[in-house]
Amino acid sequence: MYQLYNPVQHVKTPILFFTGKGGVGKTSAACATAVSLADQGYKVLLVSTDPASNLQDVFGVELRSEPTEIPKAENLFASNIDPEESARAYREKTVGPYRGKLPESVVNQMEEQLSGACTVEIAAFDEFSHLLADESTLTNFDYVLFDTAPTGHTLRLLSLPTAWNGFLEESTHGASCLGPLSGLGDKKDMYGKAVQALSDSEKTTLILVARPEESTLIEANRASSELREIGIQNHMLIINGLLQSHDTNDEVAAAFYGSQQDALAEMPKALKLIDTLSIPYVPYSLTDIASLRQLVSDNPFVLTEDNDEGIELNQLAELRDVIDDFSAKNTRVIFTMGKGGVGKTTVASSIAVGLSEKGHKVHLTTTDPASHLDYMFKNSAVDENLSISSIDPELEVEKYKKEVISAAGHLGEEELAYLKEDLESPCTEEIAVFRAFADVVARSENEIVVIDTAPTGHTLLLLDSSEAYHKEMSRSTGSTPESVKALLPRLRNPQETEVVIVTLAEATPVFESTRLQEDLKRAQIVPKWWIINRSLSAAGTEDKVLKMRASSEKQWIKNIDNELSGRCALIPWTKKAILNNDHKVTQS
Amino acid sequence: MKKVEIFDPAMCCSTGVCGPSVDPDLTRVASAVYSLEKKGANITRYNLANDPSAFTDNKTVNQVLHEKGADALPVTLLDNEVVRVGSYPTNEDFAEWFGTETEELTQKPQVRVSINLD
Numbered sequence: 001m002y003q004l005y006n007p008v009q010h011v012k013t014p015i016l017f018f019t020g021k022g023g024v025g026k027t028s029a030a031c032a033t034a035v036s037l038a039d040q041g042y043k044v045l046l047v048s049t050d051p052a053s054n055l056q057d058v059f060g061v062e063l064r065s066e067p068t069e070i071p072k073a074e075n076l077f078a079s080n081i082d083p084e085e086s087a088r089a090y091r092e093k094t095v096g097p098y099r100g101k102l103p104e105s106v107v108n109q110m111e112e113q114l115s116g117a118c119t120v121e122i123a124a125f126d127e128f129s130h131l132l133a134d135e136s137t138l139t140n141f142d143y144v145l146f147d148t149a150p151t152g153h154t155l156r157l158l159s160l161p162t163a164w165n166g167f168l169e170e171s172t173h174g175a176s177c178l179g180p181l182s183g184l185g186d187k188k189d190m191y192g193k194a195v196q197a198l199s200d201s202e203k204t205t206l207i208l209v210a211r212p213e214e215s216t217l218i219e220a221n222r223a224s225s226e227l228r229e230i231g232i233q234n235h236m237l238i239i240n241g242l243l244q245s246h247d248t249n250d251e252v253a254a255a256f257y258g259s260q261q262d263a264l265a266e267m268p269k270a271l272k273l274i275d276t277l278s279i280p281y282v283p284y285s286l287t288d289i290a291s292l293r294q295l296v297s298d299n300p301f302v303l304t305e306d307n308d309e310g311i312e313l314n315q316l317a318e319l320r321d322v323i324d325d326f327s328a329k330n331t332r333v334i335f336t337m338g339k340g341g342v343g344k345t346t347v348a349s350s351i352a353v354g355l356s357e358k359g360h361k362v363h364l365t366t367t368d369p370a371s372h373l374d375y376m377f378k379n380s381a382v383d384e385n386l387s388i389s390s391i392d393p394e395l396e397v398e399k400y401k402k403e404v405i406s407a408a409g410h411l412g413e414e415e416l417a418y419l420k421e422d423l424e425s426p427c428t429e430e431i432a433v434f435r436a437f438a439d440v441v442a443r444s445e446n447e448i449v450v451i452d453t454a455p456t457g458h459t460l461l462l463l464d465s466s467e468a469y470h471k472e473m474s475r476s477t478g479s480t481p482e483s484v485k486a487l488l489p490r491l492r493n494p495q496e497t498e499v500v501i502v503t504l505a506e507a508t509p510v511f512e513s514t515r516l517q518e519d520l521k522r523a524q525i526v527p528k529w530w531i532i533n534r535s536l537s538a539a540g541t542e543d544k545v546l547k548m549r550a551s552s553e554k555q556w557i558k559n560i561d562n563e564l565s566g567r568c569a570l571i572p573w574t575k576k577a578i579l580n581n582d583h584k585v586t587q588s
Numbered sequence: 589m590k591k592v593e594i595f596d597p598a599m600c601c602s603t604g605v606c607g608p609s610v611d612p613d614l615t616r617v618a619s620a621v622y623s624l625e626k627k628g629a630n631i632t633r634y635n636l637a638n639d640p641s642a643f644t645d646n647k648t649v650n651q652v653l654h655e656k657g658a659d660a661l662p663v664t665l666l667d668n669e670v671v672r673v674g675s676y677p678t679n680e681d682f683a684e685w686f687g688t689e690t691e692e693l694t695q696k697p698q699v700r701v702s703i704n705l706d
Binding site for chain 1: 597
């Protein structure tokens with residue numbers, strides 16, 4: 001129903017940014033585009049920031065931040081930027097010289113303040129800007145492709161006048177999210193040029209990548225409207241992984257196809273106005289230049305046999321085993337954690353129901369406004385052991401913002417704008433939501449609490465250090481709420497709290513989950529269970545395309561089972577509706 | 589004239605936005621420092637996140653940190669003597685040190701330069 005994406009035909013500007021939720025295939029789409037354009041004789045630079053990418057394997061050459069010629073594809077150059085690494089390098093440059101000179105606690109405090117999501121975001125933008133502002137980039141290359149895009153938060157922050165004037169140094173608000181760029185003044189010109197290039201429709205196209213799944217379409221819509229608001233107008237939408245045909249006799253394949261079509265039918269209205277193309281669901285892995293070339297060619301469907309036969313998997317646990325484990329251990333607080341779209345809410349709900357069926361008193365809290373939990377349970381005779389509540393992150397953030405702004409007292413217009421933009425940072429939602437579920441946990445003394453989200457290690461460490469800090473600050477009125485103080489030690493106690501990592505058997509979700517786990521470990525929380533959700537290989541499909549795709553899951557399942565998790569459970573792919581009725585029940 | 593130096597903890601968002609709660613004390617101190625600076629008072633703030641060398645170069649502060657760790661911040665020095673550890677000076681403190689009225693310390697900083705990227 002959507003025309004197949006063909007870069008040669010559809011790409012109209014020299015600069016392309018690919019954006020979308022993790023795991024939608026931004027890097028693959030960018031790569032395929034780059035290869036296809038280079039094949040036409042154009043000189044192409046592909047800039048990847050995806051740490052999960054297998055670009056080096058695909059291209060057979062080691063990539064650095066400087067453009068490297070790809071021997072296997074004429075005219076193609078690639079560079080690889082790791083924003084986390086840039087942020088780390090910046091952090092080390094700032095902190096390193098003071099190790100040994102300042103006490104450890106002081107050095108740790110400096111490091112943590114430079115470990116937030118903002119630091120990474122700004123570090124990434126800094127890297128983009130070098131390329132965008134450098135005139136030689138566009139004289140040397142016909143096309144420059146980025147497999148990610150700056151966030152609206154970053155761009156707005158940089159366009160606030162307060163970001164650039166001496167006011168920062170007077171430190172009413174400190175360097176804030178702009179921390180990593182303390183020599184900011186020097187960079188003003190560079191950022192200005194970068195933002196200009198981004199807003200020029202003749203020069204730049206923002207390519208929104210989504211899968212035919214609700215959550216990725218919503219994210220594409222959010223990014224689209226946010227970036228449009230700050231002046232980036234030229235958008236294009238690519239639906240990646242659209243199943244073109246299927247074995248209608250295969251139950252799984254029919255359901256799979258149906259759920260894709262449903263998601264597209266429910267696509268946010270604003271997205272429907274954008275030029276939309278599709279990349280088909282293909283059974284082969286994108287592991288070499290030939291497969292990328294084929295993906296966006298006139299004939300993407302030729303079946304090649306993937307050979308994953310060699311991978312032997314252990315017998316894996318099921319969701320039932322996870323529930324039994326928590327029941328036996330009498331775990332009191334259970335978080336499901338993972339990037340959006342992997343099914344945290346569904347897994348949390350299933351765990352909650354399972355525990356209540358075993359006779360435990362359970363309280364389930366969701367932060368997913370699309371979860372319709374109330375509805376999901378309305379007809380299914382919630383037993384008396386199970387109670388449900390929801391936290392609306394948007395509402396909590398609003399509440400928190402109001403509290404912050406009123407507590408800040410009277411501010412000038414520009415200070416207020418600055419403070420407000422600080423409040424748009426990703427940290428804010430985390431903090432606001434954390435406070436809300438600290439309240440839920442505090443209220444639930446005799447129940448098991450299951451929550452479909454978890455704080456990051458960064459949040460926990462910040463909360464922890466500020467608690468210590470506030471202890472000393474007897475005069476401070478801005479104190480940590482009691483419920484938050486009480487929750488921190490409980491979270492660290494593995495007898496009491498378990499964090500379950502929910503992921504999919506695909507490269508990016510596994511990588512992102514690994515990162516979440518590492519981050520939590522910094523706060524001394526070690527997740528035990530990993531749950532691999534929506535596994536096609538566990539679903540038992542006979543559809544030719546899906547079956548081949550299922551076999552590519554094996555390497556990730558093996559990796560999770562052997563390397564990443566304490567224990568690992570597998571949930572088969574099922575049609576998304578949990579309750580069998582006419583109304584749509586959304587899976588997060 | 590008296591010299592006041594305030595050594596702040598590392599603040600990624602000194603608004604407290606990234607922390608568990610906002611600290612109105614920070615806004616108060618910023619306003620007071622701003623007003624005093626405008627009157628020509630000798631007062632300086634150092635943020636650990638931006639200006640760590642100040643924390644090693646100043647022997648007094650360095651010693652306080654080695655004795656008490658990060659919890660000692662913020663540290664305030666009056667003519668190189670430690671006058672406050674672990675909390676900010678009050679407006680009464682400032683008024684006393686610089687011989688001014690507390691009411692004069694509540695003025696808001698004004699933005700001086702404005703450059704828009706758009």
